[in-house]
Amino acid sequence: xxxxxDRTLSAAIDISHDRSTPQFGFGANRVVDLVERKPxxxxxxxxxxxxxxxxxxxxxxxxxxxxxxxxAADAVGFLGPRLNRPAFVRVGHDNxxxxxxxxxxxxxxxxxxxxxxxxxxxxxxxxxxxxxSFPLTHDDLRGWRLTVLSGKRFGQVFTVSTNTESxxxxxxxxxxxxxxxxxxxxxxxxxxxxxASMFAPPGAAPPGTSPGx
Amino acid sequence: xxxxxxxxTRTPVDAVDAFHAALKSKDTAAxxxxxxxxxVVFEFxxxxxxxxxxxxxHLPFxxxxxxxxxxxxxxxxVGGDGDERWVLTTYHVTGRQADxxxxxxxxxxxxxxxxxxxxxxxxxxxxxxxDANFQASSQAKAQSNAKPAPK
Numbered sequence: 001x002x003x004x005x006d007r008t009l010s011a012a013i014d015i016s017h018d019r020s021t022p023q024f025g026f027g028a029n030r031v032v033d034l035v036e037r038k039p040x041x042x043x044x045x046x047x048x049x050x051x052x053x054x055x056x057x058x059x060x061x062x063x064x065x066x067x068x069x070x071x072a073a074d075a076v077g078f079l080g081p082r083l084n085r086p087a088f089v090r091v092g093h094d095n096x097x098x099x100x101x102x103x104x105x106x107x108x109x110x111x112x113x114x115x116x117x118x119x120x121x122x123x124x125x126x127x128x129x130x131x132x133s134f135p136l137t138h139d140d141l142r143g144w145r146l147t148v149l150s151g152k153r154f155g156q157v158f159t160v161s162t163n164t165e166s167x168x169x170x171x172x173x174x175x176x177x178x179x180x181x182x183x184x185x186x187x188x189x190x191x192x193x194x195x196a197s198m199f200a201p202p203g204a205a206p207p208g209t210s211p212g213x
Numbered sequence: 214x215x216x217x218x219x220x221x222t223r224t225p226v227d228a229v230d231a232f233h234a235a236l237k238s239k240d241t242a243a244x245x246x247x248x249x250x251x252x253v254v255f256e257f258x259x260x261x262x263x264x265x266x267x268x269x270x271h272l273p274f275x276x277x278x279x280x281x282x283x284x285x286x287x288x289x290x291v292g293g294d295g296d297e298r299w300v301l302t303t304y305h306v307t308g309r310q311a312d313x314x315x316x317x318x319x320x321x322x323x324x325x326x327x328x329x330x331x332x333x334x335x336x337x338x339x340x341x342x343x344d345a346n347f348q349a350s351s352q353a354k355a356q357s358n359a360k361p362a363p364k
Contacts (some may be wrong), residue, residue, distance in 0.1 A: 015326065044234050061286065096282065096308075096310055096316055098278055098280075098281050098282075098310060099277070100273075100277055101277045102239060102276075106269065106270075123345045130269065130270060131270075145241075146235075147242050147245070149240045149265055150265040150268075150269075154250070154265075155242050155245040156242070157241075157242045180353065181310065185265065185269055187269070187273065189239070189241065189273075191239060195238070195239070197239070
């Protein structure tokens with residue numbers, strides 16, 4: 001097993017292996033069967049055979065208890081819905097190296113602004129997060145698509161209306177940001193409200209001439 | 214609740230194919246709408262332990278790969294019953310990488326789907342490839358790339 005794999009996962013897999021080791025099922029019976037097949041020395045052999053069996057069972061029990069303890073300690077991290085866990089392992093189709101097809105800004109909500117006179121929130125403070133992010137300048141995300149990646153608004157899509165170095169405001173076309181909160185994470189992609197890319201890699205056709213890329 | 218999140222699909226195979234279609238069309242929200250909130254992703258020996266982790270740092274890359282490659286189904290088996298189903302698919306993946314070299318590999322995909330509110334969504338994905346050298350190199354790369362979680 002890969003050493004880089006989440007320790008929690010390792011614990012889970014270790015447990016799986018432990019449980020696959022027969023203790024009271026076919027494997028255990030097979031040991032007894034082997035003992036009983038020896039004619040004439042059945043009692044002695046059974047006596048000698050059961051000691052190793054008991055030892056194995058004890059060892060397995062110790063391993064199982066240890067594994068369960070490790071798993072229980074990490075279970076929240078493995079199953080929990082939040083990002084802020086200690087082990088955060090990158091995966092991907094890493095054999096395939098491709099250029100980004102859109103520009104992306106990924107970030108984390110630091111705080112949301114006060115509601116407007118209608119009690120709705122359209123602005124929040126952001127902190128760049130992740131390798132795709134870049135320092136923001138005024139309005140460089142204008143018109144881009146924002147998708148919330150965690151929290152109550154998971155999967156919700158908005159369009160950026162304007163941004164500063166530290167704040168992002170969305171349009172009202174898809175409703176307010178109500179429910180968004182720190183430390184939700186999000187991605188903003190250079191894709192407009194119609195799904196067309198606003199990004200052209202070097203040497204490519206100007207954006208807009210090839211919808212979808 | 215997001216409109217996309219509530220769309221869902223009727224059959225497990227529909228959900229799997231719709232997920233790939235969403236990647237191809239760079240529709241992040243549509244892809245997320247097909248994922249169960251309990252999603253765990255295994256890929257080439259490493260893991261995305263939550264749907265948020267996958268969405269944050271893996272989904273964008275899958276979108277980029279889908280954009281420049283064709284995933285043609287070579288075989289598919291479905292199974293399970295009730296609210297838990299599985300879809301096993303092999304794809305012939307072709308295309309070109311950033312350096313112009315060809316992409317030509319078989320990718321194996323296990324999808325486990327769970328039905329909630331009448332709609333199947335993906336609760337587990339597992340990808341691997343027939344390229345043993347890649348399998349080894351990607352795991353070494355993943356090991357070197359493993360970083361602490363963002364706080």
